[in-house]
Amino acid sequence: MAPRKTASTSSRKTTAKPARNETIGSNSLTFTKEEELHAYREMLMIRRFEEKAGQLYGMGVIGGFCHLYIGQEAVVVGMQMAQKDGDQVITSYRDHGHMIALGMSARGVMAELTGRRGGLSKGKGGSMHMFSKEKGFYGGHGIVGGQVSLGTGLAFANKYRGNDQVSVTYFGDGAANQGQVYESFNMAALWKLPVVYIIENNRYAMGTSTVRSTAQSNFSKRGEGFGIPGVQVDGMDVRAVKAAAEEAIAHCRAGKGPYILEMLTYRYRGHSMSDPAKYRSKDEVQKMRSEHDPLEQVKARLLEQGWASEDDLKQIDKDVRDIVADSAEFAQNDAEPDVSELYTDILL
Amino acid sequence: MPVDILMPALSPTMEEGTLSKWIKNEGDAVKSGDVIAEIETDKATMEVEAVDEGVIGKIVIPAGSEGVKVNSVIAVLLQDGESADAISAPKAAPAANADTPAATTSGDAGGKARESSDEPTSVASEKVPAAPKTEVAADPDIPAGTEMVSMTVREALRDAMAEEMRRDGDVFIMGEEVAEYQGAYKITQGLLQEFGDKRVIDTPITEHGFTGIGVGAAMAGLKPIVEFMTFNFAMQAIDQIVNSAAKTLYMSGGQMGAPIVFRGPSGAAARVGAQHSQCYAAWYSHIPGLKVVMPYTAADAKGLLKAAIRDPNPVIFLENEILYGHSFEVPKLDDFVLPIGKARIHRPGKDATLVSFGIGMTYAVKAVAELEKQGIDVELIDLRTIRPMDLPTVIESVKKTGRLVTVEEGFPQSSVGDFIANRVHREAFDYLDAPVVTIAGKDVPMPYAANLEKLALPNVGEVVEAVKAVCYK
Numbered sequence: 001m002a003p004r005k006t007a008s009t010s011s012r013k014t015t016a017k018p019a020r021n022e023t024i025g026s027n028s029l030t031f032t033k034e035e036e037l038h039a040y041r042e043m044l045m046i047r048r049f050e051e052k053a054g055q056l057y058g059m060g061v062i063g064g065f066c067h068l069y070i071g072q073e074a075v076v077v078g079m080q081m082a083q084k085d086g087d088q089v090i091t092s093y094r095d096h097g098h099m100i101a102l103g104m105s106a107r108g109v110m111a112e113l114t115g116r117r118g119g120l121s122k123g124k125g126g127s128m129h130m131f132s133k134e135k136g137f138y139g140g141h142g143i144v145g146g147q148v149s150l151g152t153g154l155a156f157a158n159k160y161r162g163n164d165q166v167s168v169t170y171f172g173d174g175a176a177n178q179g180q181v182y183e184s185f186n187m188a189a190l191w192k193l194p195v196v197y198i199i200e201n202n203r204y205a206m207g208t209s210t211v212r213s214t215a216q217s218n219f220s221k222r223g224e225g226f227g228i229p230g231v232q233v234d235g236m237d238v239r240a241v242k243a244a245a246e247e248a249i250a251h252c253r254a255g256k257g258p259y260i261l262e263m264l265t266y267r268y269r270g271h272s273m274s275d276p277a278k279y280r281s282k283d284e285v286q287k288m289r290s291e292h293d294p295l296e297q298v299k300a301r302l303l304e305q306g307w308a309s310e311d312d313l314k315q316i317d318k319d320v321r322d323i324v325a326d327s328a329e330f331a332q333n334d335a336e337p338d339v340s341e342l343y344t345d346i347l348l
Numbered sequence: 349m350p351v352d353i354l355m356p357a358l359s360p361t362m363e364e365g366t367l368s369k370w371i372k373n374e375g376d377a378v379k380s381g382d383v384i385a386e387i388e389t390d391k392a393t394m395e396v397e398a399v400d401e402g403v404i405g406k407i408v409i410p411a412g413s414e415g416v417k418v419n420s421v422i423a424v425l426l427q428d429g430e431s432a433d434a435i436s437a438p439k440a441a442p443a444a445n446a447d448t449p450a451a452t453t454s455g456d457a458g459g460k461a462r463e464s465s466d467e468p469t470s471v472a473s474e475k476v477p478a479a480p481k482t483e484v485a486a487d488p489d490i491p492a493g494t495e496m497v498s499m500t501v502r503e504a505l506r507d508a509m510a511e512e513m514r515r516d517g518d519v520f521i522m523g524e525e526v527a528e529y530q531g532a533y534k535i536t537q538g539l540l541q542e543f544g545d546k547r548v549i550d551t552p553i554t555e556h557g558f559t560g561i562g563v564g565a566a567m568a569g570l571k572p573i574v575e576f577m578t579f580n581f582a583m584q585a586i587d588q589i590v591n592s593a594a595k596t597l598y599m600s601g602g603q604m605g606a607p608i609v610f611r612g613p614s615g616a617a618a619r620v621g622a623q624h625s626q627c628y629a630a631w632y633s634h635i636p637g638l639k640v641v642m643p644y645t646a647a648d649a650k651g652l653l654k655a656a657i658r659d660p661n662p663v664i665f666l667e668n669e670i671l672y673g674h675s676f677e678v679p680k681l682d683d684f685v686l687p688i689g690k691a692r693i694h695r696p697g698k699d700a701t702l703v704s705f706g707i708g709m710t711y712a713v714k715a716v717a718e719l720e721k722q723g724i725d726v727e728l729i730d731l732r733t734i735r736p737m738d739l740p741t742v743i744e745s746v747k748k749t750g751r752l753v754t755v756e757e758g759f760p761q762s763s764v765g766d767f768i769a770n771r772v773h774r775e776a777f778d779y780l781d782a783p784v785v786t787i788a789g790k791d792v793p794m795p796y797a798a799n800l801e802k803l804a805l806p807n808v809g810e811v812v813e814a815v816k817a818v819c820y821k
Binding site: 057059065119125132182184276346 | 360362393480560563591
């Protein structure tokens with residue numbers, strides 16, 4: 001067996017972030033005023049929603065597992081800005097942000113978190129398992145990597161039907177080491193399936209950093225053996241995400257097969273609510289928050305361009321907080337599912 | 349209005365914790381995301397982050413306090429322009445368990461925790477609604493004068509798929525060697541030629557991946573037939589079958605499911621060793637959200653596979669390599685579809701009930717003929733569907749005969765027969781004249797040696813003896 005190159009590789013990988021020149025378009029990216037405002041509001045909505053979810057979890061109103069998306073908002077919002085109706089989205093259990101970005105109702109998501117009948121899955125799915133046929137959201141999946149094959153299957157259906165829809169399949173740096181991911185890559189490339197694989201690299205698979213878990217930490221290269229193009233994207237910059245998404249989606253729509261986008265991102269909170277996150281330093285988290293926060297970046301540009309005043313932004317925050325507060329109110333007061341629901345939706 | 353900051357629960361089971369340290373002090377400004385305090389749970393030290401912006405007006409629970417109940421007020425946050433005067437006396441904790449005191453010793457709380465975790469169980473056991481019963485239609489009548497054709501199970505399966513593929517463009521088949529090779533066991537013979545490579549798809553040898561792709565395509569509304577070269581290899585994919593296909597309908601509150609058929613041979617073939625000789629009937633029958641079909645005759649194979657392909661639910665269709673070559677009479681009808689979930693009385697009788705399915709029926713049929721010679725009149729039931737199981741037919745038969753023997757090739761522990769025995773004991777105990785006997789494969793991995801393999805499987809003699817035993821003969 002060849003000697004393992006741990007020493008040399010790990011020292012190289014301790015660099016906090018790959019060099020900028022490896023990432024796609026962080027220069028000369030421009031958003032219109034409308035796009036900046038849209039992105040700001042959407043990302044703020046996710047952040048405030050997640051903060052509220054964390055609070056309700058703390059109150060014991062939300063049970064079980066609860067994985068927050070705080071810090072990663074630019075990924076899903078930027079992707080969403082490049083998609084069109086009919087495209088399908090599928091992701092893991094860190095799914096609240098995806099649903100909010102897709103326009104699924106805050107009340108419906110929050111009431112699912114509290115396990116009430118008004119939840120998107122009637123209270124039977126929970127934080128990790130929500131779906132919306134109407135919005136093209138194929139879930140919330142709890143087994144790491146499972147959604148990658150399923151998302152490839154959604155793309156298979158598009159190809160079979162001959163439509164131009166694209167499957168937008170999200171997974172994390174942890175899932176990127178699962179075997180079925182590569183089985184799926186192989187078939188997606190072989191059959192030229194329209195799927196964008198988005199690897200949300202937030203640097204930690206639960207508590208294990210990519211440095212400690214992966215031999216090739218440049219996840220955009222994970223499709224090379226199958227001829228799948230991939231790029232690294234500054235996933236904290238919503239403009240870079242949207243630009244990369246447009247390129248990847250156009251590639252898929254043109255029938256050229258799958259595309260990989262590695263989003264370099266960061267989650268501020270623990271893996272789940274019960275994770276004290278002792279595997280990383282406070283300085284690391286603080287540095288990301290103060291220097292790379294996706295919302296602060298947009299906010300600074302809005303102010304600098306004179307596209308919004310502090311008061312305007314306060315008003316957006318107030319509007320968003322009102323929606324979130326309403327969803328929390330609804331989610332706490334809505335009734336639990338009727339006991340007769342125990343036996344429904346098992347078979348059609 | 350001042351905002352109460354509550355003691356948070358930081359794990360699915362946390363009831364209380366120690367407020368070890370305040371990071372912010374009274375008078376400090378905080379914004380959402382700021383760490384304001386540290387608390388210790390039984391598992392870890394966790395940080396408490398502020399959700400709202402404001403100024404810490406009052407710290408209610410001092411650092412170092414132990415046994416602080418979840419949801420009790422630990423501090424009060426003042427918002428824009430409010431002064432500390434606005435803080436009213438701290439309210440009692442709006443705890444989820446209203447009877448839990450705000451602070452108790454940890455010993456007390458331990459007892460409380462156990463008590464409250466018992467609570468939902470007892471409440472639930474009073475109120476669990478009965479599982480709904482569904483009526484399953486009987487087999488369709490075969491019109492008098494219908495021509496019967498002798499056909500192998502292999503041909504019946506192929507015809508079923510071809511007919512359904514002609515009928516519905518959303519039906520396709522994928523699997524290893526299903527197209528150009530014409531099927532590892534020649535079940536898909538001729539399908540590629542008729543339907544083309546868009547609908548008859550050779551996959552790489554990657555069960556986990558292509559099963560997930562099949563389920564994803566089904567979630568998108570297509571109707572895949574996923575062929576496993578054998579169900580032994582589906583173990584690589586069982587996560588996608590159980591966690592994705594079977595549970596999505598429930599987890600989505602009925603919004604989307606997976607209309608998909610997983611089919612292929614299950615059980616022992618002949619001398620293929622431990623990893624290739626295993627019956628999966630009991631395994632999949634454990635899972636709510638799946639249907640499990642295991643036919644014996646060619647007619648059932650055809651009628652039930654057509655039903656499985658039309659079924660909007662995930663169906664596990666367990667075939668058997670040895671049965672592929674067996675011939676049976678099949679009615680020559682344009683559209684012969686049988687109901688899933690209905691057993692078939694293979695032979696009526698009055699002295700004892702014998703229940704089997706799939707290849708188990710081969711032992712049962714021979715045993716019944718032998719017993720007839722010995723003057724014992726056995727009612728033989730072919731279950732055909734393992735889940736949902738047609739227990740009423742079995743129970744009615746037992747009420748008539750008072751005696752029951754089951755036969756299957758799978759392992760004995762938690763077998764299909766064990767489940768039937770349990771339900772018969774619960775629902776027809778007073779009718780039983782003898783304990784139920786369940787015959788299964790032996791509790792060993794399948795040996796290769798011919799003599800040992802024969803010993804590991806059920807045999808006709810065992811079945812004959814078991815029926816005689818329950819008849820006290």
